[in-house]
Amino acid sequence: xxxxxxxxxxxxxxxxxxxxxxxxxxxxxxxxxxxxxxxxxxxxxxxxxxxxxxxxxxxxxxxxxxxxxxxxxxxxxxxxxxxxxxxxxxxxxxxxxxxxxxxxxxxxxxxxxxxxxxxxxxxxxxxxxxxxxxxxxxxxxxxxxxxxxxxxxxxxxxxxxxxxxxxxxxxxxxxxxxxxxxxxxxxxxxxxxxxxxxxxxxxxxxxxxxxxxxxxxxxxxxxxxxxxxxxxxxxxxxxxxxxxxxxxxxxxxxxxxxxxxxxxxxxxxxxxxxxxxxxxxxxxxxxxxxxxxxxxxxxxxxxxxxxxxxxxxxxxxxxxxxxxxxxxxxxxxxxxxxxxxxxxxxxxxxxxxxxxxxxxxxxxxxxxxxxxxxxxxxxxxxxxxxxxxxxxxxxxxxxxxxxxxxxxxxxxxxxxxxxxxxxxxxxx
Numbered sequence: 001x002x003x004x005x006x007x008x009x010x011x012x013x014x015x016x017x018x019x020x021x022x023x024x025x026x027x028x029x030x031x032x033x034x035x036x037x038x039x040x041x042x043x044x045x046x047x048x049x050x051x052x053x054x055x056x057x058x059x060x061x062x063x064x065x066x067x068x069x070x071x072x073x074x075x076x077x078x079x080x081x082x083x084x085x086x087x088x089x090x091x092x093x094x095x096x097x098x099x100x101x102x103x104x105x106x107x108x109x110x111x112x113x114x115x116x117x118x119x120x121x122x123x124x125x126x127x128x129x130x131x132x133x134x135x136x137x138x139x140x141x142x143x144x145x146x147x148x149x150x151x152x153x154x155x156x157x158x159x160x161x162x163x164x165x166x167x168x169x170x171x172x173x174x175x176x177x178x179x180x181x182x183x184x185x186x187x188x189x190x191x192x193x194x195x196x197x198x199x200x201x202x203x204x205x206x207x208x209x210x211x212x213x214x215x216x217x218x219x220x221x222x223x224x225x226x227x228x229x230x231x232x233x234x235x236x237x238x239x240x241x242x243x244x245x246x247x248x249x250x251x252x253x254x255x256x257x258x259x260x261x262x263x264x265x266x267x268x269x270x271x272x273x274x275x276x277x278x279x280x281x282x283x284x285x286x287x288x289x290x291x292x293x294x295x296x297x298x299x300x301x302x303x304x305x306x307x308x309x310x311x312x313x314x315x316x317x318x319x320x321x322x323x324x325x326x327x328x329x330x331x332x333x334x335x336x337x338x339x340x341x342x343x344x345x346x347x348x349x350x351x352x353x354x355x356x357x358x359x360x361x362x363x364x365x366x367x368x369x370x371x372x373x374x375x376x377x378x379x380x381x382x383x384x385x386x387x388x389x390x391x392x393x394x395x396x397x398x399x400x401x402x403x404x405x406x407x408x409x410x411x412x413x414x415x416x417x418x419x420x421x422x423x424x425x426x427x428x
Contacts, residue, residue: 010408010412029047029075030076032045034066035063056349064348067341069091076124090184090185090197092244093180094328096179097175104145106387108123108138108139109123109387110125110137112135113128114144119131122418146366146367152316154363155316159361171185171264171343172357173354174353175341176346198333201334213229215228217241227303231289241314246306249261250280253273262313264305301346350412369393373409378408380406384397385399386398
């Protein structure tokens with residue numbers, strides 16, 4: 001028995017014991033499946049109901065199964081135009097690979113693709129620092145980088161509820177690999193065009209945000225020379241989010257943080273904190289808000305720097321890779337023909353469950369623990385190669401080519417990645 005057959009057996013065992021009922025309006029969704037080493041090998045599948053889907057999963061046990069965010073009159077038809085779209089949910093995706101986190105320096109690694117060079121190192125480096133050639137990056141996940149995707153997910157949910165008014169129809173699931181999928185299933189979004197979906201994404205990521213149009217600007221009038229703002233009590237949308245950040249920074253009493261955000265000295269930040277009540281009070285003047293400074297602090301420079309920091313902190317995702325400032329996956333967010341992982345199914349590259357997460361439990365959800373659903377029975381693998389990694393409340397490794405006995409869920413994780421081989425002793 002090879003690794004593929006072994007992994008397929010584990011998948012088959014899972015689907016024999018579990019019922020998948022997570023896809024709403026299932027008869028109107030297109031499905032796609034993938035095989036070992038290939039996430040999408042076939043599309044244009046459809047199922048009339050949950051019973052048909054589960055029969056298929058038990059018979060075929062695909063390594064991957066995804067479904068459309070769009071609803072169609074004829075989901076199994078081809079080409080795409082023949083399906084006759086009836087609308088599409090909004091779907092957002094956060095992937096740990098697209099968000100910079102310090103932990104990548106410890107668990108990711110890279111190797112130059114030039115045979116003449118061969119340089120390698122730790123972290124996520126996309127261009128060789130010796131010869132400039134491209135690199136091959138080996139990516140891993142840990143509780144720290146998954147926690148960052150969770151933080152971004154919570155931030156997105158806040159936008160969806162507070163700024164867009166979506167009080168119902170929001171669903172979240174772990175992707176089964178490196179992040180989270182957020183679905184908005186509502187009639188109010190299903191008719192949105194790709195352009196409209198892009199506008200929503202630009203709002204979420206503060207792309208093109210104009211602080212002046214929100215009412216934050218420096219008044220150059222010699223008699224005033226102050227930084228004006230909208231009234232705090234009347235603020236909505238991005239203005240309201242900025243005020244929250246201002247209030248949080250001043251209420252925290254952290255002069256170091258305030259100095260960094262405002263690009264000023266620690267001593268100046270301490271003076272500003274001493275004027276906290278006055279500064280916060282002036283933001284809600286009936287005649288119009290004012291962002292005060294204090295003696296020795298340039299109001300224009302301080303508030304311009306602070307507001308830029310506030311927007312950067314409030315928008316979705318921190319700076320990503322390859323100049324990508326979108327930790328949220330852009331293609332998934334605007335592509336109405338996209339298919340994404342079916343919640344409750346297993347991800348064929350990890351063996352982890354794409355588990356649904358109740359909104360009230362996201363803040364404490366530990367994916368690398370709670371999405372481990374395969375058995376703990378021992379499996380002997382050979383030539384294991386991995387940095388120290390975490391699964392199922394345990395740390396494993398590092399491994400550098402040795403034979404090792406692992407719980408089935410951890411063995412699946414390495415075998416599916418090609419970071420180990422199935423030992424002859426594990427083959428019946």
